[in-house]
Amino acid sequence: MFAAPPLAAPRPPGKGAPALKPPALVLLALAAVLPACGPQTPPATRETITLSGAPYDRGLTHGTELRSKIRSFYTTLLTNSLYPYLSREQPDIASLLTEYQKEEYQDGHFAYELLLDSAKSVERTLNRATREELQGISDGSGLTYDEVLVLNTFVDSVLATRGVALAIRQSRAPTIESLELVGALTDGVDNDNDGDVDEAGEGVFSPWVPELDAQAVELPVDVKLKALLSDPDGVDPSTVRVAFGTELFTQGSPQLVMTSPDATRLELVATPSAPLTLGSVVTVVVSAGDSKVLDDPPPAHASFMRDEELVFTVRGAGLDRRDVLRPRLYDTRTRPPTIATGVRGTATAGDGAYLAQHFALLDANTSHKHTVAIRHQPDNGPAFVTIGWAGVMYGFSGMSERGVGFVCNPADTLDNSVVGSVLENIGDLSQAKLLAKGMPIGFVGRKMMLEATDAASARAVMQGVAHVYGWTCLVGDAAGGLEAVEVDSDVFQSGQNGVYPYTPADVDASGRPFASVGVDDLLAGSSYAKNVNDAPVLPIAGARVVPQRLWSSFFFRSRRAMDGLGRKVKAAYGAIDVPALQTYLADPELVDHSDSMNAVVLDLGARQVHSAMGQVPATEGPFEVTEVRP
Numbered sequence: 337m338f339a340a341p342p343l344a345a346p347r348p349p350g351k352g353a354p355a356l357k358p359p360a361l362v363l364l365a366l367a368a369v370l371p372a373c374g375p376q377t378p379p380a381t382r383e384t385i386t387l388s389g390a391p392y393d394r395g396l397t398h399g400t401e402l403r404s405k406i407r408s409f410y411t412t413l414l415t416n417s418l419y420p421y422l423s424r425e426q427p428d429i430a431s432l433l434t435e436y437q438k439e440e441y442q443d444g445h446f447a448y449e450l451l452l453d454s455a456k457s458v459e460r461t462l463n464r465a466t467r468e469e470l471q472g473i474s475d476g477s478g479l480t481y482d483e484v485l486v487l488n489t490f491v492d493s494v495l496a497t498r499g500v501a502l503a504i505r506q507s508r509a510p511t512i513e514s515l516e517l518v519g520a521l522t523d524g525v526d527n528d529n530d531g532d533v534d535e536a537g538e539g540v541f542s543p544w545v546p547e548l549d550a551q552a553v554e555l556p557v558d559v560k561l562k563a564l565l566s567d568p569d570g571v572d573p574s575t576v577r578v579a580f581g582t583e584l585f586t587q588g589s590p591q592l593v594m595t596s597p598d599a600t601r602l603e604l605v606a607t608p609s610a611p612l613t614l615g616s617v618v619t620v621v622v623s624a625g626d627s628k629v630l631d632d633p634p635p636a637h638a639s640f641m642r643d644e645e646l647v648f649t650v651r652g653a654g655l656d657r658r659d660v661l662r663p664r665l666y667d668t669r670t671r672p673p674t675i676a677t678g679v680r681g682t683a684t685a686g687d688g689a690y691l692a693q694h695f696a697l698l699d700a701n702t703s704h705k706h707t708v709a710i711r712h713q714p715d716n717g718p719a720f721v722t723i724g725w726a727g728v729m730y731g732f733s734g735m736s737e738r739g740v741g742f743v744c745n746p747a748d749t750l751d752n753s754v755v756g757s758v759l760e761n762i763g764d765l766s767q768a769k770l771l772a773k774g775m776p777i778g779f780v781g782r783k784m785m786l787e788a789t790d791a792a793s794a795r796a797v798m799q800g801v802a803h804v805y806g807w808t809c810l811v812g813d814a815a816g817g818l819e820a821v822e823v824d825s826d827v828f829q830s831g832q833n834g835v836y837p838y839t840p841a842d843v844d845a846s847g848r849p850f851a852s853v854g855v856d857d858l859l860a861g862s863s864y865a866k867n868v869n870d871a872p873v874l875p876i877a878g879a880r881v882v883p884q885r886l887w888s889s890f891f892f893r894s895r896r897a898m899d900g901l902g903r904k905v906k907a908a909y910g911a912i913d914v915p916a917l918q919t920y921l922a923d924p925e926l927v928d929h930s931d932s933m934n935a936v937v938l939d940l941g942a943r944q945v946h947s948a949m950g951q952v953p954a955t956e957g958p959f960e961v962t963e964v965r966p
Contacts, residue, residue, distance in 0.1 A: 379704075379950030379951050379957055380950075381704060381705040381706065381707060381950040381951070382707050382708070382709075382949055382950035382960070383401075383402060383405070383707070383708040383709070383726065384708070384709045384710075384711070384960075384962060385397070385398065385401055385402070385708060385709075385710055385711070386710075386711040386713060386966065387710060387711070387712050387713065388713035388714075388715075389713075389715055390468075390715055391465040391466070391468040391469040391472070391714070392468040392469065392471060392472040393472065394469055394472065394712065394714070395468065395469035395470060395471060395472020395473040395474075395475075395476065395729075396472035396473075396475055396476045397472075397476070398469075398472065398473050398476060398710070398727075398729075399472060399473040399474065399475060399476020399477035399478075399479075399727070400476035400477075401476075402477070402708065402726040402727065403476060403477045403478060405705075405706045405708075405726035405727075406473070406477040406479065406487075406706075406726045406727035407477060407478060407479060408705070408706065408726075409487070409702070409703075409705075409706040409725060409726050409727055410479060410483060410487055410727065412700075412702040412705075413698075413700060413702045413703060413706075414486070414487065414490065417698075417700040417702060418447065418490070418494065418698075418700075419444075419447035419448060420447075421447075422446070422447035422450070422451075422494065422497070423444065423446050423447050424633045425497070425498070425501040426441070426446045426633075427632045427633055428501050428504045428505055429497075429500065429501055429504065429770065431504070432504055432765065432879060433758070433765055433768050433769065433770065434765070434766045435766065435767065435768060435769050436450070436769075448486070450497065450770060451486050451489075451490050451493055451494070452482060452485075452486055453769060453770075453771055454489065454493040454497075454754075454770070454771055454772035455482070455485045455486045455488075455489040455490070455493070456485075457771050457772055457773055458489045458492075458493070458772055458773070458774065458775070458776060458804065459485060459489075461774060461775040461779075461801070461802070462775075462779060466729070466779065466782075469729060470484050470485060470488060470729065473727060473729070477727060479727070484727065487727050487728060488727075488728055488729055488730075488776075488778070488779075489772070489776050491697075491746075491776065491777075491778070492772060492776040492777060492804035492805040493754070493772040493776075493804065493805075495746055495748070495752075495805050495806075496752040496753060496754035496755070496770075496772055496804060496805045497754055497770050497772075499748060499749070499750050499752060499754070499755070500750075500754055500755060500758070500770060500879075502887065502889070503750060503879050503880060503881065503882075503887060504879045505639060506639075506641065506642070506880075506887055507879040507880055508569075508626065508628070508639040509567065509625070509626060509639040509640055509641040510565045510566065510567040510571045510602075510624045510625065510626050510639075510641045511565070511566055511567070511641065512544040512563060512564070512565055512622065512641075512644055513542065513543065513544070513564040513565065513566050513601070514540065514541060514542035514543065514544060514563070514564045515540075515541045515542075515544050515561065515562070515563050515564075515622075515646060516539060516540045516541070516542075516561070516562040516563075517539040517540075517551075517552055517555055517559050517560075517561060517646075517648060518539070518559065518560040518561070518562050518605070519539070519555065519556045519558060519559040519560065520534075520538050520539025520552060520555055520556075520559070521534055521538050521539055521540075522534060523554075523555065523556045525554045525555075525651070526554075527539055527552040527553055527554060527555060527648075528552055528553075528657070529553065529656055529657050539552060539555075541646075544644070545885070545886070546644070546645070546646075546885045546886070546891065546892070547657070548865070548868065548885070548895060549647075549657050549658050549660055549895075550617075550647045550648055550649060550655075550657045550658075550660035551646050551647060551648055551657075552648040552649075552657070553648065553649045553653065553655055553656070553657055553660065554649060554650070554651050554652075554653065554654075555612075555648050555649065555650055555651065556650075556651060557611035557612045557613075557614065557650055557651065558611055558612075559612065559648075559650075560605060560606065560607045560608075561578070561580065561604075561605070561606045561620055561622075561646070562603070562604070562605050563578075563603070563604050563606075563622055564597075564601060564602075564603050565601065565602045565603075565604070565622075565624055566600055566601045566602075567600060567626040567627070567639075568600055569600075569626045569627050569628035569639075570599055570600060570602075570626060570627035570628075571600075571601070571602035571624050571625075571626060571627065572624070572625050572626060572627045572638060573587050573594050573602060574587050575623075575624050575625035575638060575640070576592070576594065576602070576604060576622075576623070576624045577621070577622070577623045577624070578592055578604065578606045578620065578621070578622055579619070579620065579621040579665075579667070580606050580608050580618075580620050581608065581612065581616075581618045581619065581620070583608060583609060585606055591606060591607050591608065591609055592604060592605070592606050593605045593607075602624070604622075606620070612650045613650060614650055614651055614652040615649070615650060615651070615652035615653045615654075616649070616650045616653070617647065617648075617649050617650075617653065617660060617661070617662070617663050618647070618648055618649070618650060619645055619646070619647050619662065619663060619665060620645065620646045620647075620648075621643050621644070621645050621665075621667075622643070622644045622645075622646075623640065623641060623642070623643045623644065624640070624641060625638035625639060625640040625641070626638050626639050626640075642887070642888075642889050643669060643670070643892070644892075645892040647660060647662055658846065658848050661899040661900075661902065661903060662892075662895055662896040662899045662900075663896075664896065664900060664925050665896065670892070670893050670896065671696075671893065671928045671929070671930070671931070672694075672696065672893060672896070672897040672900070672925070672926050672927065672928055673696055673697075673745070673746075673861065673862035673890045673893050673894050673897060673928070674693065674694065674695050674696050674697065674732075674745040674746060674861070674862050675693070675694050675745070675859075675860070675861055675862075675894075675897045675898065675901050675926050676691065676692060676693035676694075676743045676745055676808075676810055676859070676860040676861075677691075677692050677693075677810070677857060677858065677859050677860070677901055677905055677917070677920075678690065678691045678692075678743075678810040678812050678818045678820075678857065678858045678860075679692075679856060679857045679905065679912050679917075680812065680816040680818050680856045680857075681816055681855075681856040682854070682855065682856045682909070682910060683854055683856040683857045683905070683909050683910065683912050684856075684910075684911075684912050684913060685910070685911050685912060685913040685916075686913070687816075688912075688913065688939070688940075688941055689739075689812055689813065689814055689815070689816050689817075689818070689940040689941055690812075690912070690913075690914065690917060690937060690938060690939055690940065691733070691735075691741045691742070691743050691810055691812050691936075691937075691938040691940065692743070692917040692918075692920070692921055692935075692936065692937045692938070693732075693733050693743035693745070693810075693921075693935065693936050694921040694926055694927065694932065694934075694935045694954070694955070695732055695733070695743075695745075695932075695933045695934050695935070695936075695954075696927075696928035696931045696932045696933060697746060697931060697933055698931055698933075699930060699931045699932065699933055699952050701952070703725060703933050704933065704949065704950055704951055704952050704954065705950075706725045706726040706727075707723075707724075707725060707726075707933075707934060707949040707950045708723075708724060708725060708726050709721060709722075709723055709945065709947055709949075709960075709962045710722050710723075710724065710731075711962065711963075711964070711966065712782075712785075714786070717786040717787075718736045718737045718738050718785070718786065719736070719737045719964055719965065720734055720735060720736040720737065720782075720785035720786070720964065721734060721735055721945045721962050721964050722734040722781070722782070722785075723934050723936050723945065723947045723949065724778075728778070729778070729779075729782065730778030730779060730781055730782050731778065731781070731934075732744045732745075732777070732778065732781070733781075733934075733936045733938065733945075734781055734782075734785050734945075735785070735938045735940065735943065735945055735964055736785040736786075736788070736964065737943060737964045737965050738788070738789055738790075738813075738814075739813050739814030739815070739940045739941065739943060740784065740785065740788045740789065740790060740791065740793075740794055740811070740812075740813050740814075740940075741811070741812050741813070741938040741940050742781050742784055742785075742794060742809055742810065742811045742812075743809065743810050743860070743936065743938070744777050744781060744807045744808070744809040744810075745807065745808045745809070745860055745861060745862050746805070746806070746807060746862055746890075747806040747807055747808045747822065747824075747862050747863060747864055747884070747888075747890070748806060748862070748863075748884055748887070748888035748889070748890050748891070749805070749806030749824045749825075749864075749870045749871060749884050749888075750870075750871045750881045750882065750884075750887070751806065751824040751825055751826065751827055751828055751830070751834070751870045751871045752804065752805045752806060752824065752825045752827070753771075753772050753773040753774050753802075753803075753804050753805070753825040753827065754770045754771065754772055754804075755825075755827055755881065756773065756825055756827030757769060757770060757771040757772075757773065758770070758876065759827060759876075762876065772804045772805075773802065773804065773825075774801070774802035774803050774804040774825060775801045775802060775803065775804065776804050776805075777803070777804070777805070777807045777809075777823075780797065780798060780801055780803070783797050783801070784797045784798070784811070788811075789813075790813040790815065790817045791811045791812050791813045791817030791818055791819050792817060792819070794811040794813075794819075795811055795819050795821050795835075795837050798811075798821050798823060798835055798837075799833060799835045799837075802825065802826075802833075802834075803823045803824065803825050803834055803835075804825065805824075805825065806822075806823060806824045806825075806864075806870065806884075807822070807823050808820065808821075808822050808860045808861065808862065808863070808864065808865075809821045809822075809823070809860070810858055810860050812938075812940055813940060814940040814941045814943075816856075818839065818840065818856075818857075818858055819837050819838070819839050819858075820837065820838050820839070820850070820851060820858045820860055820865070820866075821835060821836070821837045822835075822836040822837075822864050822865070822866055822867045823835050823836070824867060824870050824871075828871060828872055830869075830870075836864075836866045836867040838850050838851075838865075838866050839858075840852040840854070840855055840856060840857060840858055841855070844866070850865040850866050851865040851898065853902045853905055853906040853909070854905075854906065854909050857905055857909075859898045859901055859902050859905070860898075861890075861894035861895065861897050861898040862890040862893075862894040862897075863884060863885070863888065863890055863891045863894035863895060863898075864884055868883065868884070868885065869883055870883055870884050871883050871884070873886075897925075897926055900923075900925045900926055901920060901926060904920045904923065905920070914937050914939055914946060917937045918935075918937055918946065918948070918955075918959050921935040921937070921948075921955055922935070922948075922953075922955035927953045927955060928953065929952070929953055930952065932952055932953035932954045932955070933949070933954060934947060934948065934949035934954045935947065935948040935949070935954045935955050935959070936948075937959065943963065943964040943965055944961050944962070944963060944964070945961070945962040945963075945964065946959040946960070946961055947959060947960060947962065948960070
C-alpha cells in the first residue's frame with residue numbers, strides 16, 4: 337500500500353492512546369527464497385490460537401493470550417508508522433476539505449481522529465456479537481475499545497482515504513495527452529487487431545487510456561515512442577524517465593529528444609539504441625514531475641505522475657493483443673502487489689479444489705512480528721480458520737469446516753464510501769469529511785465463513801452487504817465451486833450493488849475469459865478484470881474521479897503479476913497441488929520483498945490451511961498447516 341515513513345516523534349495521546357514506549361523501526365532488505373530454503377521451525381513471531389465459546393469469551397481469550405503482541409502491534413504499526421504516514425496527507429486533504437483544518441485534527445491528532453470517525457461509522461454495520469468480541473479483545477489486551485475498533489477497521493478506511501489523497505495529488509501532476517508508436521501507421525500490419533491495416537490513427541493513443549492487455553502487436557523493429565505530456569505548471573524535463581525495454585533514458589540521453597510546444601506541454605521522442613528483437617514483448621514506462629516545487633509536506637518536492645506503461649510486441653510474435661503476457665520488469669519500482677489464484681478439477685493433480693494467495697500491503701518491519709492463525713469455534717455456527725494479526729478478529733483469507741474458503745485482494749477504486757461521503761456534501765465541501773461507510777472486507781469474510789455453505793452462497797453474502805472499499809476476491813468450496821467477486825461501494829449507482837461476480841466459464845464482450853487460462857481456474861490481482869469501468873471521469877473541486885486503470889499505482893503491477901502467475905498455472909495445468917501452489921507463491925516474480933505479509937494455500941477438500949508468515953518475505957519460511965477441525 338505504501339512504504340513506511342521515517343520514524344517521527346510520538347503522536348500526542350488522542351482518545352485513549354496507550355502509554356507505551358514504541359521500539360524503533362528498522363529497514364529490512366531480504367532476498368526471496370523458496371520455502372525449502374527457510375527455517376524448519378515456525379518463527380517465534382507466529383502464533384496459533386483457538387477461540388471458543390460466546391463472542392465476548394472468544395474476544396477475551398484473544399486479548400489475554402496475545403496481550404503483549406496486540407499492544408505492540410497497535411503501537412508499532414499504527415502509532416509509529418501509519419499515523420505519521422497518514423498525517424503527511426493532511427495538507428493535501430485539508431486544501432480540499434477544510435473540516436480538517438480544525439483544531440481537533442492538528443498537533444498530530446489528524447490520523448487517529450480521522451480513523452476513529454470512520455471506525456464509529458463502520459461500527460453501525462457490525463452486529464452485537466461482533467461488538468461483544470471486540471470488547472473482549474479490549475478487556476483482555478488493555479487497549480481501549482476505540483483503539484481495538486480502529487485496529488479492526490483501519491485497512492479499508494485508510495485505503496479509501498489514500499485514494500482521495502492520491503486523486504488530489506495527481507490533479508497537480510503531469511498527465512499524458514497522447515502516446516504514439518511511430519512506425520505503426522505505415523508498416524503494412526494490423527497492429528490493433530481491428531481488421532484494418534494502417535488506418536488513420538493506428539498506433540496513436542489520444543487520449544491515453546491504458547489497456548488491460550497489450551496496446552499494439554507486430555510493430556517494426558525500429559519503432560519509436562512519441563509522447564505529449566502536459567501540466568499547468570509545466571513539465572520539468574529533468575524529472576522525465578523513459579524505460580524502453582531494457583534501456584533507461586533521462587534528460588541528456590541521446591536517445592531521448594524533448595521539446596516544449598508551449599509553457600505547459602513537453603513533447604518527447606524516445607528511440608531505442610538498436611533494433612528491437614524480433615518476436616519480443618516490450619514494455620515502455622514513462623514518468624515525469626511538474627515544475628512547481630511544494631514545501632508542504634517536507635521535503636520540498638514536485639508533483640509526480642504515476643509510472644505509465646505501454647506494452648507491445650515486435651514483428652514475429654504472432655500474438656493477438658489479448659494473448660500477450662506482460663514480461664517481468666527487474667525494477668524495484670514495480671513490486672508485485674497481492675496476487676491469488678483458485679484451481680479445481682482438471683487443473684489439479686487429483687481433482688482437488690484450492691485457493692492460494694500471497695498478501696502484500698504493509699509490513700513496516702512490524703506486521704510479520706504479530707502474525708496469528710486463529711481457529712474460531714463459535715458457540716453458534718461452523719468452525720473456521722483465518723490468517724491475520726494479533727488483535728484483529730479476521731484475516732484476508734479463511735476457510736470454514738464446511739469447506740468454503742475465501743481470499744481477498746485490495747483493489748484501488750475511487751468508487752468507495754469515503755469518496756461517497758464527499759459527494760454527499762459536494763454543494764458545500766466545508767462540511768465534508770472523509771467518512772467510511774459499510775462493512776470492512778474482513779468482517780464480510782467472517783460473515784461468509786459463518787453463513788455460506790458453498791461458493792455461490794458466499795458470493796450471495798457479498799452481494800447482501802455494502803462495501804467500504806474495493807476488493808477482488810476468490811471464493812471456493814470443496815465440491816469445486818469457484819467464483820471471482822469484485823466489489824466497490826457503488827457510490828455512482830452503476831448497478832449490481834457494487835458486486836461483479838464471474839466464473840471461469842464467463843467471458844467479456846470479446847468472448848474471452850475475464851481472468852482464466854483454462855476451464856478450471858481463476859486469477860485475481862489488485863486490479864479489476866470485469867469491473868473495469870468502476871468510476872466515471874468526474875471533476876470535484878479541482879481534483880478528478882477517474883476509473884481505476886487511469887490512476888491506481890497497483891494497476892500495471894497487478895496486471896503483470898497476474899500474467900506471471902497465469903504462466904505458472906498454465907504450464908502445470910492438470911498437475912497442480914498444494915506444494916506446487918506454495919512454490920508459485922514463493923517465486924521471486926510474485927514476491928514483494930518489503931511488504932509481503934502472509935501466503936496461504938487453502939486445501940478446501942482436506943479442510944487444511946497452509947500458511948507462511950512471521951518473516952519478510954512471508955515465503956522465506958515454511959508453510960505450516962492449521963486444521964480447521966482439530
